[in-house]
Amino acid sequence: MELANLSVLLVWGAATALAVALVAFSIDLSRLSGARVEARDATRERVAVGAGAVADAPRDVPPADAAPVNRRFAGIGMSVTWLASALLLVAVVLRGIAAGRAPWANMYEFTVVGAFVAVTVFAVVSTRRDVRFLGAFVTFLGAIFLVTAQTRFFVEAMGVQPALQKYWLVIHVGVAIVATGIFTVAFVTSVLQLLRDARDNGSPVLGSARWGWLDHTPAPAALESLSFRLNAVAFVLWTFTIIGGAIWAEDAWGRYWGWDPKEVWSFIVWVVYAAYLHARTTRGWSGSRAAWFVVAGYASVLFNFTGVNLIFDGKHSYSGL
Amino acid sequence: MAGRNGNETYVPEGIADEFTQGAPASGEAPRPGGRPAAPALGLVGTLRWVWRQLTSMRVALMLLMLLAVAAVPGSVLPQRNQDAARVIEYLAEHPTAGEWLDRFGFFDVYSSVWFSAIYILLFVSLVGCILPRSAAHYRALRGRPPRVPSRFTRFPAKAGAVTDASPRDVADAVAARLRGNLTWLPTFRVDRGEEPARGARPAAETVSAERGYLRETGNLVFHLALVGLLVSVATGQLQHYRGQAIVTEGRGFANAVVDYDTFEKGSWFRPQSLVPFSMTLDRFDSEFASDTVAFAQARDFTAHVTVTEPSGEQRPEQIKVNHPLVVDGAKIYLQGNGFAPEITVHDAEGEVAFSGRVTFIPEDTMYTSRGVVKVPDVSPGLDQIGFVGYFLPTAEATEDGSVRSAFPQPVDPLLVLEVYTGDLGLDDGTPQNVYELDTASLEPALDEQGQRVKVLVRPGETVDLPDGLGTLTLGEDLPRYVALDLRHDPSLTYVLVFALLALAGLTVSLFTPRRRVWARAYTGPDGSTVVEVAGLARGDDAGLQAEVDRALDAVPGDARPPDVPETGTPAAPATPDRTGSEKD
Numbered sequence: 001m002e003l004a005n006l007s008v009l010l011v012w013g014a015a016t017a018l019a020v021a022l023v024a025f026s027i028d029l030s031r032l033s034g035a036r037v038e039a040r041d042a043t044r045e046r047v048a049v050g051a052g053a054v055a056d057a058p059r060d061v062p063p064a065d066a067a068p069v070n071r072r073f074a075g076i077g078m079s080v081t082w083l084a085s086a087l088l089l090v091a092v093v094l095r096g097i098a099a100g101r102a103p104w105a106n107m108y109e110f111t112v113v114g115a116f117v118a119v120t121v122f123a124v125v126s127t128r129r130d131v132r133f134l135g136a137f138v139t140f141l142g143a144i145f146l147v148t149a150q151t152r153f154f155v156e157a158m159g160v161q162p163a164l165q166k167y168w169l170v171i172h173v174g175v176a177i178v179a180t181g182i183f184t185v186a187f188v189t190s191v192l193q194l195l196r197d198a199r200d201n202g203s204p205v206l207g208s209a210r211w212g213w214l215d216h217t218p219a220p221a222a223l224e225s226l227s228f229r230l231n232a233v234a235f236v237l238w239t240f241t242i243i244g245g246a247i248w249a250e251d252a253w254g255r256y257w258g259w260d261p262k263e264v265w266s267f268i269v270w271v272v273y274a275a276y277l278h279a280r281t282t283r284g285w286s287g288s289r290a291a292w293f294v295v296a297g298y299a300s301v302l303f304n305f306t307g308v309n310l311i312f313d314g315k316h317s318y319s320g321l
Numbered sequence: 322m323a324g325r326n327g328n329e330t331y332v333p334e335g336i337a338d339e340f341t342q343g344a345p346a347s348g349e350a351p352r353p354g355g356r357p358a359a360p361a362l363g364l365v366g367t368l369r370w371v372w373r374q375l376t377s378m379r380v381a382l383m384l385l386m387l388l389a390v391a392a393v394p395g396s397v398l399p400q401r402n403q404d405a406a407r408v409i410e411y412l413a414e415h416p417t418a419g420e421w422l423d424r425f426g427f428f429d430v431y432s433s434v435w436f437s438a439i440y441i442l443l444f445v446s447l448v449g450c451i452l453p454r455s456a457a458h459y460r461a462l463r464g465r466p467p468r469v470p471s472r473f474t475r476f477p478a479k480a481g482a483v484t485d486a487s488p489r490d491v492a493d494a495v496a497a498r499l500r501g502n503l504t505w506l507p508t509f510r511v512d513r514g515e516e517p518a519r520g521a522r523p524a525a526e527t528v529s530a531e532r533g534y535l536r537e538t539g540n541l542v543f544h545l546a547l548v549g550l551l552v553s554v555a556t557g558q559l560q561h562y563r564g565q566a567i568v569t570e571g572r573g574f575a576n577a578v579v580d581y582d583t584f585e586k587g588s589w590f591r592p593q594s595l596v597p598f599s600m601t602l603d604r605f606d607s608e609f610a611s612d613t614v615a616f617a618q619a620r621d622f623t624a625h626v627t628v629t630e631p632s633g634e635q636r637p638e639q640i641k642v643n644h645p646l647v648v649d650g651a652k653i654y655l656q657g658n659g660f661a662p663e664i665t666v667h668d669a670e671g672e673v674a675f676s677g678r679v680t681f682i683p684e685d686t687m688y689t690s691r692g693v694v695k696v697p698d699v700s701p702g703l704d705q706i707g708f709v710g711y712f713l714p715t716a717e718a719t720e721d722g723s724v725r726s727a728f729p730q731p732v733d734p735l736l737v738l739e740v741y742t743g744d745l746g747l748d749d750g751t752p753q754n755v756y757e758l759d760t761a762s763l764e765p766a767l768d769e770q771g772q773r774v775k776v777l778v779r780p781g782e783t784v785d786l787p788d789g790l791g792t793l794t795l796g797e798d799l800p801r802y803v804a805l806d807l808r809h810d811p812s813l814t815y816v817l818v819f820a821l822l823a824l825a826g827l828t829v830s831l832f833t834p835r836r837r838v839w840a841r842a843y844t845g846p847d848g849s850t851v852v853e854v855a856g857l858a859r860g861d862d863a864g865l866q867a868e869v870d871r872a873l874d875a876v877p878g879d880a881r882p883p884d885v886p887e888t889g890t891p892a893a894p895a896t897p898d899r900t901g902s903e904k905d
Contacts, residue, residue: 156614156615157614158610158612158614158615158618159610159615159618159620161618161619161620162619162620162621162622162641162642162643163642163643165621165642165643166643225861232831232832235827235831236824236827236828236831239823239824239827240824243820243821243824246820247817250813251643251644251645252642252643253654254563254645254652254654254656254806254808255808256813256816257554258402258403259395259396259400259402259403259430259431260403261396264392264393264395264396265396267392268389268392268393271385271386271388271389271392272385272386272389274385275382275385275386275389278378278381278382278385279382281378282378282379282382284379285379285382300389308396312396312397314396
């Protein structure tokens, strides 16, 4: 029990750290917004020119005529994000030890581990390329996930019923969580892509100076590319989740597929993301239209996790609530 | 690649096809503008038009989204194949809406006409697209990498060097590097060539190379595996059988249609596929948590059984949740368990009117279990007796006077029954649910206050029934029962193989880079050898420049960055030109 309590405290610590990171990343973004209004116009011009030869549009570089913006707060945000990731890792491990099994057998644990994966995917990707612009959104979602888990989904650490006692718990659910975490980061990227696209196309709402930070995100094409890569990985993992789940269901429930609500919604998620991958390659559907598929797909992911667990009565009723 | 439609090219997931756009559609010339005026088409033309539309990417996309939307009602409304009782309940609560929903198959969504229509159209569309593409890919697999382009300037990734090795050695070395170390699986498909001097350009040794054929292979494998998956699942549905049986400790059942309580089978089921083994339940063990955190949560269920093969050979086995027992290709699952206490009823004349084990079905996690005893065989002239009530493994009185079970194990077992007399309705031959007592023509036994009499019995006790109906005895032992589910589906292996093939194909098609690299080596004005390498990828490819640099690294001799600008173009920078690789 002591380990379990410590785990809960660490999760609160991680939620706090993410909130701090959120503030730091937000300050960073607002500083970018205020950097200079001309910078925005310059960027827009270049985007208009670059539209013909997108390949030549430089990215990850602040606009040439903008004064170098002090990104100190982004650095603070990054460090605190790493701290949150480490705290969550310890919390998850302790939870597993306390329960004596893989620490992702109910909704609470799934949410905590999912937040850990999302935050860690973001932190790891940021070591390879500059994705600090995602920070505010990923830390925001992570903090929301953790607080929801602690206040709404919490159950004590304990063993699991016989239907869950199989190594597939580690594989099937583990992979599902990783896929969900990656879908989350990809979703944030696609939303940014849509916002940036709308701003570049002269949206009256997003054109205001308040949204100036959008000019410091990569061009929509680059965001779309990043989102695609993440979604491609997550889609493969999701496919594996479904196949692994079917293999497990064959042993546990006596059929590999039975249109249980969770199965239905996992199928819907799969089909929507499959449509996204096809849309990307269809003329007239790539770009921001494809990004809307990501939004729809992620909405299905969230519903599959929350709605299906809490509203429908199915075989995946493991929330413990 | 085969065009799906005149104005669209179907390309594998996630690839903007820079190389292959403009490649002729399979056998048919692409039709610019796509949609011809319908009236002029005639029957064949219309059919062809419909086929084009159906196999077009846009329609496939629509069907996919439609499939996702069509799957939703099945998760919202109760479904017959999962919970038929809830469907009946729903129909009773919503008579009008329910009837209409039922008419349109909303309680059997996944076998409904409209759901089937969507996925069948989707698969037709898929096949119509994949077959021509497979043919095109087969031809592409036997093709050679495209010729070296005359100018490298506009390529997204390029690099160059000057060396003292001969152009031939340089080109050979680059070609060898591109092929890679595995002779049976070259990284690149490579063509070495020479080109004569042309204009200002001296004669050159050339390399053209292409990698990533596996990408389209993976894509095709993925889609074909989906077709295989669908066919396997359908075949399994046709050939499968599944039976449920309730077996109490010490008793058994044989694998025969008549021995199952319920039995369902596919249309192609043949009785020969029922291997006639038999099985006895020796013992059933259950374990529940007793700590406060997870009080009474199930921890383990084990059925110890003895299987007797048709040959007479016997062997002990175990069935656990998650660990079905496989006997002669059929899987036996432990799907439920409960108590089947031994109940004996003597009627008013002292004759044994009923004696047997009665299955009580758990209604909560504490095994508060409901059961029914029907006693039709009373002595002549007496009313038939029916009992309905609960078996409580650990009885606990609640504040409202009712009783319930407080723990799943038999710590303080109690049987609580209400007594009915009259006509059980069994004699006219109408089949009845053994777990329900039809009280329509029965009278409950009442006490002086007009309350229904509750008969309470503990194991080993005999109690008198009200109104002098006789006595009821509860056996000392409390036998357990298990609900077994036996299923045979010969397609399982195929389903698994196709699912894994689809996964493998998908992974390969999403993550294999598709790249072309060209190199040209010629003798420069100062006598040294000039090497130029250019790369092109399909869509975004962060690794393209690295690939080009790797090819250049193979250049033998005393290689150094070029200092002479290429004719008419800026010099390729000595440091890798990152413009291409940075654009992802």
